[in-house]
Amino acid sequence: xxxxxxxxxxxxxxxxxxxxxxxxxxxxxxxxxxxxxxxxxxxxxxxxxxxxxxxxxxxxxxxxxxxxxxxxxxxxxxxxxxxxxxxxxxxxxxxxxxxxxxxxxxxxxxxxxxxxxxxxxxxxxxxxxxxxxxxxxxxxxxxxxxxxxxxxxxxxxxxxxxxxxxxxxxxxxxxxxxxxxxxxxxxxxxxxxxxxxxxxxxxxxxxxxxxxxxxxxxxxxxxxxxxxxxxxxxxxxxxxxxxxxxxxxxxxxxxxxxxxxxxxxxxxxxxxxx
Amino acid sequence: xxxxxxxxxxxxxxxxxxxxxxxxxxxxxxxxxxxxxxxxxxxxxxxxxxxxxxxxxxxxxxxxxxxxxxxxxxxxxxxxxxxxxxxxxxxxxxxxxxxxxxxxxxxxxxxxxxxxxxxxxxxxxxxxxxxxxxxxxxxxxxxxxxxxxxxxxxxxxxxxxxxxxxxxxxxxxxxxxxxxxxxxxxxxxxxxxxxxxxxxxxxxxxxxxxxxxxxxxxxxxxxxxxxxxxxxxxxxxxxxxxxxxxxxxxxxxxxxxxxxxxxxxxxxxxxxxxxxxxxxxxxxxxxxxxxxxxxxxxxxxxxxxxxxxxxxxxxxxxxxxxxxxxxxxxxxxxxxxxxx
Numbered sequence: 001x002x003x004x005x006x007x008x009x010x011x012x013x014x015x016x017x018x019x020x021x022x023x024x025x026x027x028x029x030x031x032x033x034x035x036x037x038x039x040x041x042x043x044x045x046x047x048x049x050x051x052x053x054x055x056x057x058x059x060x061x062x063x064x065x066x067x068x069x070x071x072x073x074x075x076x077x078x079x080x081x082x083x084x085x086x087x088x089x090x091x092x093x094x095x096x097x098x099x100x101x102x103x104x105x106x107x108x109x110x111x112x113x114x115x116x117x118x119x120x121x122x123x124x125x126x127x128x129x130x131x132x133x134x135x136x137x138x139x140x141x142x143x144x145x146x147x148x149x150x151x152x153x154x155x156x157x158x159x160x161x162x163x164x165x166x167x168x169x170x171x172x173x174x175x176x177x178x179x180x181x182x183x184x185x186x187x188x189x190x191x192x193x194x195x196x197x198x199x200x201x202x203x204x205x206x207x208x209x210x211x212x213x214x215x216x217x218x219x220x221x222x223x224x225x226x227x228x229x230x231x232x233x234x235x236x237x238x239x240x241x242x243x244x245x246x247x248x249x250x251x252x253x254x255x256x257x258x259x260x261x262x263x264x265x266x267x268x269x270x271x272x273x274x
Numbered sequence: 275x276x277x278x279x280x281x282x283x284x285x286x287x288x289x290x291x292x293x294x295x296x297x298x299x300x301x302x303x304x305x306x307x308x309x310x311x312x313x314x315x316x317x318x319x320x321x322x323x324x325x326x327x328x329x330x331x332x333x334x335x336x337x338x339x340x341x342x343x344x345x346x347x348x349x350x351x352x353x354x355x356x357x358x359x360x361x362x363x364x365x366x367x368x369x370x371x372x373x374x375x376x377x378x379x380x381x382x383x384x385x386x387x388x389x390x391x392x393x394x395x396x397x398x399x400x401x402x403x404x405x406x407x408x409x410x411x412x413x414x415x416x417x418x419x420x421x422x423x424x425x426x427x428x429x430x431x432x433x434x435x436x437x438x439x440x441x442x443x444x445x446x447x448x449x450x451x452x453x454x455x456x457x458x459x460x461x462x463x464x465x466x467x468x469x470x471x472x473x474x475x476x477x478x479x480x481x482x483x484x485x486x487x488x489x490x491x492x493x494x495x496x497x498x499x500x501x502x503x504x505x506x507x508x509x510x511x512x513x514x515x516x517x518x519x520x521x522x523x524x525x526x527x528x529x530x531x532x533x534x535x536x537x538x539x540x541x542x543x544x545x546x547x548x549x550x551x552x553x554x555x556x557x558x559x560x561x562x563x564x565x566x567x568x569x570x571x572x573x574x575x576x577x578x579x580x581x582x583x584x585x586x587x588x589x590x591x592x593x594x595x596x597x598x599x600x601x602x603x604x605x606x607x608x609x610x611x612x613x614x
Contacts, residue, residue, distance in 0.1 A: 006420075009420065010420055010421045013417050013420045013421070014420075014421065014425065014426065014429075016417065017414070017417050017418065017426070017429050018429065020414065020433070021429050021432035021433060022432075024432055024433055024435070024436060024490065024493075025432045025435055027436075027447045027448065027451060027490075028435065028439075028447070030447070030450075030451065030458065031443075031446075031447045031450075034450070042456075043456045044456075047456075047458055047461050085341070088337040088338040088341065089338055091334045091335070091337065091338065092334060092335040092337070092338035092339065094334055095331045095332075095333075095334030095335035096335060099330065099331035099334070100331075101331040101332065104331075107335065107339065110339075110342075110343075110347065111338075111339070111342060113347070114342050114346030114347060117346055117349075117350055117596065118547075118550075118551045118572075118592070118595060118596055118599055119551070119553075120551065120553070120571075120572045120575045120576065120592045120595060121349065121350060121353050121589075121592040121593065121595070121596045122345065122346065122349035122350070122353070123575075123576070123579065123580075123592070124349075124352075124353065124356065124579050124580075124585050124588055124589055124592070125348070125349030125350075125351075125352035125353045125356065125589075126345055126349050128352060128356070128366070128585075129344060129345070129348065129349065129352065131366065144341070144344075144345065145345045146345075147341050147345075148337075148338045148341040148342055148345075150342065150346075153338055178330045182334070203438050206440070207438075207439075207440035207441070209440065209441055209442055209554075214580065224440075225440055225441075225442045226442075228440075228442045228443065228446065229442045229445075229558070231446065239450050239453075239456075242446045242450065243446070243447070243450065245443075245446070246442075246443035246446045246447055249440045249442070249443045250439050250440065250443045253438055253439065253440070254435060254438075257431070257434070257435070257438050258431060261430075261431055261434075
C-alpha cells in the first residue's frame with residue numbers, strides 16, 4: 001500500500017465526503033441565510049439561496065417583540081446549574097474509583113441500572129416528585145432531572161482510576177485533607193475528562209427541551225428551546241423569524257463544538273469504545 | 275432520536291456500561307466478599323482509602339446518588355405504583371380521590387387499538403431505521419478513516435453537527451424545508467416539473483420524512499464511535515494483510531470488520547433502543563399525525579400522560595415499553611455472550 005497507489009482513492013473518497021458533508025450541513029446553511037431574508041423573500045418562488053438584501057430585523061424582533069432575552073437568560077441559568085451536576089459526577093467518579101468501601105459494587109451497579117430506564121417511564125413520576133418538592137415551574141426543577149447522568153459518573157470513574165495512588169498518598173502525607181486532595185490534586189489531573197463532560201453538559205443543558213416543556217408552565221421560566229417551539233406553532237406566518245430563533249440556538253453550540261471537537265472525539269476513545 | 279441533547283450521551287453510555295457491568299459485577303462481588311471476611315467496620319487493607327475510609331467515600335458519592343435515586347430509581351417504582359391507579363389531573367390536587375384499580379389499566383391498554391397501532395409504527399421505525407443508520411454511519415466512518423489529513427479531520431465536524439443540534443431547531447429547519455407550499459424541497463421538485471409532495475401530510479411519506487430526519491441526527495454520533503474503533507485497529511494488521519497479497523476489499527471484510535465487532539454490537543444495541551424510544555422527531559414535526567401514522571410508543575405514552583392527563587394509563591404504557599426494551603436488550607446481550 002504505497003502512498004502513490006492510494007492517492008487517487010483518497011482524492012475520490014475526499015470528494016465524495018465533501019459532497020456528503022455539504023448535504024448534511026445544508027439545512028444549517030439554509031437556516032442562516034433564510035434568517036437574514038425579509039419575510040417576503042423567505043416565501044418567494046423560486047427561492048433564493050443568498051438573501052438579496054440581508055438584514056438582522058428578525059433577530060431584533062426576537063428580543064423586542066418576543067421575550068427571547070429572558071429565555072436566553074433562563075437557558076444560561078439552567079446551563080450553570082448543570083455545573084453543580086458536573087461536580088457531583090466528578091465526586092462520585094472519584095469515590096468509586098479511589099476508595100474501597102462496603103456496598104461499593106452494589107451501589108455502582110445501581111448507578112448503571114439507571115441507564116436502562118427510558119425517559120418515558122420517568123417522565124410522569126419525575127413530574128409528580130418535583131410537584132411534591134414544589135419545584136415545578138422553577139429553573140432548579142427544570143435542571144434537576146438531568147443534573148447527574150450515570151454515563152458521566154462512569155466516564156469520571158474510568159478516568160480517575162488511572163490517577164496513581166502514590167500521588168494521593170503523598171498529598172495525604174503532606175497533611176492535605178480528603179476534600180483538599182480531591183480539589184487540588186484529582187480535579188487538576190482530570191482536566192481532559194472534565195473538558196469532555198463540561199462540553200456535553202453545556203450542550204445537554206442548552207438543548208434540553210422535554211423537561212423545560214413539562215416543568216416550566218409560566219412564560220417567564222421558559223428556556224430558548226421552549227420559546228422556540230412556540231414559534232413552531234406559527235409555521236405559515238414567518239419562516240424568517242423561526243430561522244433566526246433556530247440560528248440563535250444552534251450557532252453557539254456549533255461554536256462550542258468546533259472549539260472542543262478534539263476533546264469530544266477523545267472522550268469517546270477514552271471511554272474504551274473499541 | 276433522543277429527547278434532548280443530553281440523552282444521546284447518556285443513552286449511548288447506557289449500553290456501554292451495561293456491557294461493562296457484566297464484566298464488573300464478579301469483580302465487585304469478590305471485593306465485597308473479601309470485605310466481609312474482615313472484622314466489621316474495618317476498611318480493606320488495599321488502596322488509598324485505607325485510613326478514614328468510614329464516611330469519606332460515602333460523602334463523595336452521596337450527592338450524585340441522591341439525585342440518581344430521586345430521578346432514576348424512585349420514578350420506576352412510582353410509575354409501577356401509579357400504573358395500578360386511576361390517577362389523573364384531579365388526583366394530583368386531591369390525593370384522596372385516587373383509586374386503586376389493579377391491572378385495569380393494562381387490560382385497557384391491550385384492548386386499545388391505538389396502542390397496537392403505536393406498537394406497529396414503532397416496529398416499522400425499528401425495521402427500517404436500524405439497518406439504515408448502521409450502514410450509513412459505518413460507510414461514512416470507513417470513508418473518513420481513509421486519510422488522516424487535516425482536511426479529512428475537518429470533514430468529521432460536518433457529519434457530527436446534526437447530532438448536537440437542539441431538536442426544536444431541527445423541527446423548525448426541517449419543517450421549513452418540508453413545507454408543502456413554500457418549502458425548498460417542493461420548490462426544487464417543481465423546477466423539474468414534479469410534485470408537490472405532501473412530505474408531512476401523506477401518512478406513508480410522513481413516516482419516511484420523519485425517519486429521514488432521525489437518521490440525519492443519529493448518524494454523526496455512531497460515525498464517531500465507528501471511527502474511534504477503526505482508529506484502534508493496529509496498522510501492522512493491514513500491513514500484514516497487504517504482504518499476504520490481500521486486496522483492500524478482502525482486508526476490510528477479513529481483518530478490519532471482525533475487529534469492529536464490539537463497536538457494531540454497541541451501535542446496534544443503542545440504535546435499537548433509540549428507535550424503540552423514538553419520540554423527538556415525530557413529536558416536533560407531526561405531533562404523531564397524520565391520522566396517527568407517526569405516533570410511536572413513546573409519543574402514545576406522552577399524549578395519554580401529558581395531553582390527556584391520564585397518568586395511570588400512561589404509566590402502564592411506559593412500563594410495557596420498558597419491559598420491551600429490557601427484553602430486547604437482554605436478548606442482544608445473550609446473543610453476544612454466546613457469540614464470544
